[in-house]
Amino acid sequence: MTPQVSIVILNWQHPEVIDICLRRLAMTEGVDYEVVVVDNGSDPDVVSALRKHHQDGLIDTLVPLPLNLYFSEGNNVGVQHTDPDSPYILLMNSDVAVMRPDWLVKLLAWMEGTAEYRPTVWGLMPTQPKGGPLDIVSAGWSHDASVEPSHARPEGWCCLFRRSVWRDLNPAHPWHNGFEQATAESVRAGARCGVLFNYALYLVHREGASGGAVGFTETEPPNIASWFAGLDIECLDFTLGPNEHSSYLEW
Numbered sequence: 001m002t003p004q005v006s007i008v009i010l011n012w013q014h015p016e017v018i019d020i021c022l023r024r025l026a027m028t029e030g031v032d033y034e035v036v037v038v039d040n041g042s043d044p045d046v047v048s049a050l051r052k053h054h055q056d057g058l059i060d061t062l063v064p065l066p067l068n069l070y071f072s073e074g075n076n077v078g079v080q081h082t083d084p085d086s087p088y089i090l091l092m093n094s095d096v097a098v099m100r101p102d103w104l105v106k107l108l109a110w111m112e113g114t115a116e117y118r119p120t121v122w123g124l125m126p127t128q129p130k131g132g133p134l135d136i137v138s139a140g141w142s143h144d145a146s147v148e149p150s151h152a153r154p155e156g157w158c159c160l161f162r163r164s165v166w167r168d169l170n171p172a173h174p175w176h177n178g179f180e181q182a183t184a185e186s187v188r189a190g191a192r193c194g195v196l197f198n199y200a201l202y203l204v205h206r207e208g209a210s211g212g213a214v215g216f217t218e219t220e221p222p223n224i225a226s227w228f229a230g231l232d233i234e235c236l237d238f239t240l241g242p243n244e245h246s247s248y249l250e251w
Contacts, residue, residue: 003034005104005160006082007090010074010210012040015049017209018094022058025092029101031108034060034086038078041067071156072169072178079166089166091179093157095209103202107160110194110236111137130234134192135162136183137236139203141195146225152195152233153224154183157205165191170220177222184227194234 007025011018018037025035037059039047047064054062061081069077075091082089088108113132138154145151156179165186169178187193 001032003032003083003086005031005033005088005090005108006079006086006163007033007035007092008075008078008082009035009037009092009094010040010071010078011037011042011046011050011094012068012210013042013046014094014210015042015046017206019049019053020097021092021094022053024098026058027098027101028104030105033090033104034083036061036063036078036081038063038074038081039065040069040074041065069171070174071176072174073171075179076168076171079168087163089161089163091156091159091161093205093210095206096158097204097206098202099204100202106202107137107139107196110134110196111160111162132192134194134234135165136160136186136191136193138183138193138195139199140205141197141233141235144224144228147228148230149232152235153180153228154193154195154233156180156183157207158199158203159183161186162191165189172220173218173222175218177218177224180224181222181227184231187228187231187233192234193231194236196236 009018009021035058037050039050050059050062053059063077063081065074065077079089111134113134136154137160139158140155141152142155143151144153147153156176167182167186169182171178173181183193
């Protein structure tokens with residue numbers, strides 16, 4: 001069966017972190033998906049642990065690399081190993097934990113503009129969804145006052161792409177700036193992008209838990225403000241159920 005979503009997870013060391021990620025991800029319901037894990041040159045014992053996850057069915061495709069290619073090129077390799085017929089690519093950091101089985105159903109509903117998941121309560125950001133399908137949906141967002149008009153840009157720790165708008169991340173920006181540049185270029189070329197504000201009941205991101213020493217110099221200086229200048233990034237929300245708060249800020 002062709003998966004609907006190809007989930008690409010990059011790993012470097014920290015087997016205890018990706019262990020939680022993979023086991024929580026297995027609770028996902030309602031969407032056919034594949035899990036592609038790229039290991040960025042971890043120690044042999046870490047790769048052995050990943051091979052066990054592969055044998056247990058928590059990983060569909062395991063790509064062990066002999067050296068660390070970092071975030072941009074590592075994710076490019078992961079996408080190259082996905083099913084080319086799946087309509088969606090989802091980048092997920094290994095320090096993300098799924099909290100609810102329907103998280104991917106709702107993420108796809110936002111992507112396709114399904115009416116029942118449109119929110120009625122808005123958060124801090126000034127723009128609101130215009131309705132209709134999107135091409136990129138990011139859980140989480142970065143606020144940047146220098147970026148007009150929406151002051152928002154997507155983050156790469158859990159970001160869903162329509163495969164047709166995917167662009168390889170620039171290895172000249174080995175860390176997260178490669179993601180930001182590629183996403184901005186896709187939006188500038190016509191892709192519609194939205195960022196999710198209230199995701200806390202669905203996803204937990206233990207920010208920094210999957211990282212390590214950077215150890216590289218970018219060959220091109222990043223210029224995030226110019227990449228996103230003039231791009232209207234829509235601000236979205238998960239619609240919560242009748243017994244849930246409309247915002248995690250209301251606790």
